[in-house]
Amino acid sequence: MTRIIAEYLLETPYPLEEVAAMMAGEQSSGTFVRVAGETDELRARSAAQVLDITSVADTQEPTLHSAYVERKNKGGPFRQARVRIAYPSENIGRNLPTLGATVSGNLYDMGETTGLKLLKLEVPASYRARFELPRVGIQGTRKSIGIFDRPIFGTIIKPNVGMRPDDIANLVDQLCAAGVDFIKDDEVCANPDCAPLAERVPAVMDVIRKWRDRTGKNVMMAFNITDETDAMKRHADLVEAEGGTCVMASLNWCGLSGMETLRHHTPLAIHGHRNGFGAMSRHPLLGMAFPAYQALYRLAGVDHMHVHGIGGKFVDTSDEVTEAARVCLQPLSEGGPDDQVMPAFSSGQWAGTLPKTLEAAQGSDLMFMCGGGILAHPNGPAAGVQSLRDAYETLMSGQTLANGAKTRPQLAAAIDFFGAR
Structure with a gap:
């Protein structure tokens, strides 16, 4: 399976593994609860995968405000980590705006996050070949x-x-x-x-x-x-x-x-x-x-x-x-x-x-x-x-x-x- 790998810097007061899994689900086959039609076969084919999580730092105050975190009365520590997620290219096809929506999109609005930055993308050669090269x-x-x-x-x-x-x-x-x-x-x-x-x-x-x-x-x-x-x-x-x-x-x-x-x-x-x-x-x-x-x-x-x-x-x-x-x-x-x-x-x-x-x-x-x-x-x-x-x-x-x-x-x-x- 061809995959595009995105690396993020994440901050959250929730368990890092849980939030990273939410990110992968939100931007591929899932939502916050399992829905009808979301079969195991579909998940195996289309679900994004969390590759690794590397802790960076903790802070007692959130970097960005989240009404969701405030509503849940969730305090610190707020954990920062680098998270790498692999997205199946078949979910996207040859479609640059959808690629952007996949690796960014609603991730910035997830209530569990008090900070999120897309750091880099790894694009496999087979996927790169589907797009234009520089003409000059x-x-x-x-x-x-x-x-x-x-x-x-x-x-x-x-x-x-x-x-x-x-x-x-x-x-x-x-x-x-x-x-x-x-x-x-x-x-x-x-x-x-x-x-x-x-x-x-x-x-x-x-x-x-x-x-x-x-x-x-x-x-x-x-x-x-x-x-x-x-x-x-x-x-x-x-x-x-x-x-x-x-x-x-x-x-x-x-x-x-x-x-x-x-x-x-x-x-x-x-x-x-x-x-x-x-x-x-x-x-x-x-x-x-x-x-x-x-x-x-x-x-x-x-x-x-x-x-x-x-x-x-x-x-x-x-x-x-x-x-x-x-x-x-x-x-x-x-x-x-x-x-x-x-x-x-x-x-x-x-x-x-x-x-x-x-x-x-x-x-x-x-x-x-x-x-x-x-x-x-x-x-x-x-x-x-x-x-x-x-x-x-x-x-x-x-x-x-x-x-x-x-x-x-x-x-x-x-x-x-x-x-x-």
Whole structure:
């Protein structure tokens, strides 16, 4: 039997074994009492199985409120444990939303729990084979841009919103002249009235084609096509017709179904933006951790995944960003295909954060996106891009950035300007 294994962090004042069994039953063949038709044969075929329970800690106060626990006047200790549950894939079929509902779903609402977080998913290779692979992935992205021996250095259109199509095209022109590899829309700029995609895509692609003809370099532009599903398909068609190579979508707001439909529809690289993920992840005993989250959206076939940035402006610790990058760079299933996706580091990045980023990714297969790190460089965007290349070349030569800055003025300027912030 093929099984998908989910690992949780659970907190409950009830016996761990009982609550884990309730979790398995609730999300497979059972409910809180045995019902008609729930035969032993059906249970043997379809019931989820608790694989193991590992105690973590006890606390005297509940992490989260539960009206059920309060009504039952149940006090501490509140036990925390890691619980692994195996779900038969036959219960789910080739159905990503139902997979999500199975491994998460009502579990978060079970009265016996005062904390629950989905930590990771183990997807067998035979089940992974039922879903889309990345159409472009790491090597396809490198081939499209023509960069094979270093990170992909990119930036974000800023200001986030408000510019007209001509203004955006002019900025893209400056960024192409500066030598950037990758440009993306901001997550809040998709199809605004001031710069609709119908006007913005042709204007920007006219600039990118101009630079491609002039230099041979094909800058990848991730157009934000987040929308309802049919509109996303139309937007992707427009980008493809204009010679574009990448589209971006906000994963949480398009959902698993929307992303899977988009993947079926377009051959373009899909840049997966995880904005809103913090609402799922920040609480230590509620929601979903990134290893589980990325597994679901990789089954939808995305090519790039945001992992935030080390030393950036967001809440993630260095360890959390490192874990996120490394799971993206591993095959999703043991013995499965090479389906790695390119981690996209972003948020407060500049030349000075590159060393720890390379260490986190254990190599250069990454997107390193710098908004201010390029656009706010004191000597201009071209100097910002050069400071990133200087930083990488310095590190590859075995020097520290401080030593490299002695002979590399744009790196020195970046350190003086951003390092003081």
